[in-house]
């Protein structure tokens with residue numbers, strides 16, 4: 001069975017030393033979010049993940065969810081774990097105090113999410129989807145809906161879902177067919193079929209609050225004609241009690257590659273009663289504000305898997321005796337050396353470690369800016385933080401989920417045949433991680449979001465939110481000896497990437513297929529650059545801390561990992577830039593019938 | 596009905612212990628620390644008594660360096676009402692700790708002190724007993740069940756021969772065994788409330804308590820590695836070996 005210890009030291013390093021997260025406590029409403037509070041909460045959260053969620057991860061994968069006569073049963077232990085999780089108040093960590101939450105920073109929720117997903121990605125889906133639904137109602141619902149539904153979603157007594165996908169439409173939601181007909185009393189009658197609905201049905205909660213995209217009778221065609229509705233599994237009486245069964249029924253569940261303990265449901269809505277959330281025909285807009293946060297949350301799923309995969313790969317690499325070091329035995333008293341002596345095994349471990357730790361830094365940076373965007377008193381500061389988050393959202397989602405899958409794959413490779421079989425649990429990580437690259441907008445769609453929406457928005461203003469602080473850092477530290485080996489090279493790469501961004505913007509202006517053909521390479525290149533900036537910040541901090549003898553090995557490890565990142569990971573950006581430069585012709589020049 | 600619960604900061608029970616290179620002790624730098632598991636059981640038991648309406652106040656106490664405050668916060672997140680911290684930076688040993696606790700008991704006048712039966716670092720199993728002697732109170736060690744009556748308490752103890760139930764007059768000392776209860780996970784709202792609960796300092800030296808170590812550690816070594824076992828062909832051989840070679844039966 002895989003093991004997991006939450007990376008609390010690394011989290012504290014990022015929170016306290018690299019990014020001064022204590023500044024969050026100065027924002028109105030976050031007074032309680034002091035560093036020692038962060039620590040106490042993370043420690044208890046870690047315990048819960050390690051001791052309650054991890055032990056049912058592998059068994060949940062083997063058993064899976066079962067479906068019979070409209071009822072979904074989650075694997076053994078999930079109900080108890082869900083109770084422990086929700087009764088502990090973890091569901092409400094960053095939910096508004098008005099509805100019974102703790103009102104703590106989203107950044108803290110980010111770190112909790114990472115730990116939950118390391119321990120048990122399938123489990124994390126249930127509170128995760130509830131969170132998405134909570135956000136949509138809180139941001140767009142009328143007060144009456146909020147008061148009726150949110151408090152029980154915060155306690156976890158009720159859960160939530162997001163019902164977008166239909167059999168004939170996933171990415172292109174303009175095609176949806178589910179209908180909503182006004183009943184004249186302020187409610188709507190919803191009919192249609194939704195597929196792939198995570199947590200659409202389960203045995204964990206007393207009620208399920210579905211958020212459903214549907215079309216009003218007079219709706220304009222396409223995405224401009226979609227509205228968002230709240231459809232409860234059981235109608236809720238005025239006193240808040242459970243009423244009649246609504247016409248929202250699970251037809252079956254999918255058999256799938258991974259996250260087997262998360263029920264993926266076909267949901268049949270048959271004249272189900274629902275209520276409008278937000279403005280008619282503006283459902284996509286409402287969905288999007290909430291989807292951005294959901295995309296970040298999916299990114300964290302990737303990060304979680306990457307971390308747990310690394311930990312298990314590492315402990316195996318230290319134990320497994322096989323072959324000898326190339327320069328002779330490193331442990332002559334053993335029958336063979338542990339495989340961590342082999343350069344190729346180290347390459348894999350360091351690839352995992354350097355991207356995972358860089359990605360965690362990115363998570364903290366984005367999380368903090370999300371909190372600044374929501375809570376800061378100064379409008380300009382809020383806007384700038386919001387721009388940075390918007391720019392980094394597709395990057396976070398795609399980078400971290402691609403890495404989650406890659407890292408899981410590397411863990412299997414490090415373990416050889418023992419990774420491929422079920423016993424050590426790492427093959428499950430590969431299967432579980434795979435979906436994160438697909439849902440909440442495929443990673444291809446994330447790339448399009450970056451080049452098609454975020455780049456041109458406000459004439460490139462969003463890009464500046466990253467380019468400017470990065471340029472400033474380079475300038476400020478150009479004569480810092482700590483950076484002598486890495487900064488000149490990075491600065492050159494950074495400059496070239498800005499040129500490429502400009503080139504792409506010009507080309508796509510003339511031909512949108514240029515942007516489409518380059519999008520994935522651009523997102524990947526941008527991601528590597530962002531990780532580079534994260535590593536620069538970490539190197540600077542670690543250098544300043546080297547004198548701290550008690551944690552010396554931690555900082556040394558940071559610096560060595562940074563060396564690897566800049567020498568062996570970042571250069572991939574050069575190939576990506578070449579690809580971008582090659583333009584769209586190699587991709588679009590072949591007609592479909594020549595394939 | 597006031598309950599005092601002393602807690603100790605020790606190396607987290609999950610951590611693999613390493614001996615220092617100079618054999619002067621075990622490595623504690625850069626090592627995760629946490630509450631002694633037996634003490635967590637003690638806190639849990641006291642909080643349960645309070646939740647059942649049998650106790651009115653639970654006070655957590657610790658003796659140790661500044662970082663021990665984390666521990667007190669943890670105890671208060673489980674449900675202790677307030678804490679007392681006797682700041683001490685050196686190595687704590689059973690007699691000094693018992694004497695400090697006596698001074699705190701004299702100040703707080705609790706009806707019961709619930710302690711862990713031992714701390715997993717030194718494995719001394721002495722503080723509860725010493726405190727009982729210093730106070731002249733009855734003591735029930737290795738508790739697996741605690742039932743509070745009026746002015747007395749029934750404690751089921753795990754002894755070699757099985758279970759033994761004692762009745763003690765209050766005030767009394769109880770030390771906990773593993774099976775007494777299963778400590779809860781602190782809830783998020785309680786973690787946040789714990790931050791607002793008070794931690795009072797306690798100056799042991801000012802009360803005339805000498806915490807300085809009386810026992811000197813000469814050397815610490817790793818246990819020798821286990822020798823390979825052997826397979827015996829049948830039960831008869833096993834019994835014979837146990838009887839005549841190992842001389843354990």
Ligand SMILES: Cc1cc2nc3c(=O)[nH]c(=O)nc-3n(C[C@H](O)[C@H](O)[C@H](O)COP(=O)(O)OP(=O)(O)OC[C@H]3O[C@@H](n4cnc5c(N)ncnc54)[C@H](O)[C@@H]3O)c2cc1C
Pocket residue numbers: 162163164165169170171172195196197198199256259264435438439440441442443444445448
């Ligand atoms: C386990 C699981 C859980 C899920 N949970 C939910 C849920 O809770 N709620 C929900 O509503 N949905 C859910 N989904 C659905 C998921 O979000 C969709 O599968 C996803 O959005 C992709 O849609 P699709 O499968 O229809 O693929 P398609 O949209 O058919 O895409 C197929 C391929 O074409 C590419 N593509 C499509 N359009 C474009 C374009 N314009 N430009 C470039 N490339 C394009 C895509 O990137 C992809 O590679 C879940 C799916 C799974 C498998």
